Amino acid sequence: MRTQVGIVGAGPAGLMLAHLLRLRGVDSVVLEARSRDYVQRRVRAGVLEQGSVDLLTEAGVADRLHREGARHEGIELRFAGRAHRVPMTELTGRAITVYGQQEVVKDLIAARLAAGGEIRFEVQDVRLDGLDGADPVIRFRDAAGDHELHCDFVAGCDGSHGVSRGSAPAEAFTSYERTYPFAWLGVLAEASPAVHELVYANHERGFALYSLRSPEISRLYLQVDPDEEIEDWPDERIWAELRTRLETVPGWTLNTGPILEKGITPMRSLVIEPMRWQRLFLAGDAVHIVPPTGAKGMNLALADVALLADAFAGWYAESRTDLLDAYSDTALRRVWRAQHFSWWMTSMLHRLDDQDPYEAKLQTSTLDYVATSRAYATSLAENYVGLPRV
Ligand code: APR
Ligand code: PHB
Numbered sequence: 001m002r003t004q005v006g007i008v009g010a011g012p013a014g015l016m017l018a019h020l021l022r023l024r025g026v027d028s029v030v031l032e033a034r035s036r037d038y039v040q041r042r043v044r045a046g047v048l049e050q051g052s053v054d055l056l057t058e059a060g061v062a063d064r065l066h067r068e069g070a071r072h073e074g075i076e077l078r079f080a081g082r083a084h085r086v087p088m089t090e091l092t093g094r095a096i097t098v099y100g101q102q103e104v105v106k107d108l109i110a111a112r113l114a115a116g117g118e119i120r121f122e123v124q125d126v127r128l129d130g131l132d133g134a135d136p137v138i139r140f141r142d143a144a145g146d147h148e149l150h151c152d153f154v155a156g157c158d159g160s161h162g163v164s165r166g167s168a169p170a171e172a173f174t175s176y177e178r179t180y181p182f183a184w185l186g187v188l189a190e191a192s193p194a195v196h197e198l199v200y201a202n203h204e205r206g207f208a209l210y211s212l213r214s215p216e217i218s219r220l221y222l223q224v225d226p227d228e229e230i231e232d233w234p235d236e237r238i239w240a241e242l243r244t245r246l247e248t249v250p251g252w253t254l255n256t257g258p259i260l261e262k263g264i265t266p267m268r269s270l271v272i273e274p275m276r277w278q279r280l281f282l283a284g285d286a287v288h289i290v291p292p293t294g295a296k297g298m299n300l301a302l303a304d305v306a307l308l309a310d311a312f313a314g315w316y317a318e319s320r321t322d323l324l325d326a327y328s329d330t331a332l333r334r335v336w337r338a339q340h341f342s343w344w345m346t347s348m349l350h351r352l353d354d355q356d357p358y359e360a361k362l363q364t365s366t367l368d369y370v371a372t373s374r375a376y377a378t379s380l381a382e383n384y385v386g387l388p389r390v
Pocket of ligand 2: 219
């Protein structure tokens, strides 16, 4: 088997890369460890920056997004018994769209298959060889047996547990990492959202987030200890804790309903530099991770592959190497801005240390500053809606 770009991973990064390459006349094959059903059901975050919506729209894969996604022009911060709206669109002229990541994944899979593109689901034992030569090869196994996919380049889009990065020598990369002493417990509930915009709450018992998916479905999160087991969180305990942390504004109550899905996700920040080794190009969660507080994960993945698609297209159309050579540095500028923003939102909103009242006072002061300074609120808003693409 031979293709131009071999893509490992069918998350937003790998699927969008395959789609953008096809639009530019470049062939690719996508290899995915899980089944189609599994990747389409995997519940993840759901906030698209304006630039991500524009990218999906320009690429012709946003029809359902425009029908079913909800445009939001502000977010609410709750702290110290008060609620404050950050009017993002008024401050920046841009907005976000709430649309689940797995819906983006469904749309991209449908578009690829409709165009006759290849996605091999349920492949096993993916191994990359020859990355430092002109003929990289991806070996893998599926129900039909062992295969070799020869290609010009490999795009490692296989997320935080992938194998691509480990196929290059460890000394080729430097990693920058921070783990947080907490996790998020996320639930999807059949409850009509009691909010129109996302609510980020700083509470003395820990952070809570009220998000939504549709007029019937709420998506909620609670800060929990990283070693908590989901079995210790029966639905009643989750609702009680959400009430305590969110019902802090007079007259406001949460809507409850059956919980459809729940899980605990650790929080971490990670950047691997550079995002390339020889003919291996890394994108998305395979090379950087952000805590979800800034809602940047999917947006960074899409921004990476927009650059990468242009770089590969330049190489095939005009033998250009400059865009391939610039990929890592260009992408990392956006990655580090998102790292800082995600770290900042995380630090401002979570209970960091039980013993440290000083931290709590600083958080309240920072939130107060966002609530009273147009300059500071604009800084939050422009990062949240997403800085323009370079
Ligand atoms: N072989 C083939 N596929 C693999 C392998 C492997 N060895 N390892 C992992 N994968 C697949 C995963 O099953 C997954 O479908 O790679 C895909 C990676 O997709 P994502 O994890 O969604 O990563 P990415 O496309 O970079 O999107 C980033 O996902 O986790 C969220 O918060 C993150 O929103 C961000 C987004
Ligand atoms: C979500 O809707 O899942 C969501 C929203 C905002 C975040 C994280 C997750 O910061």
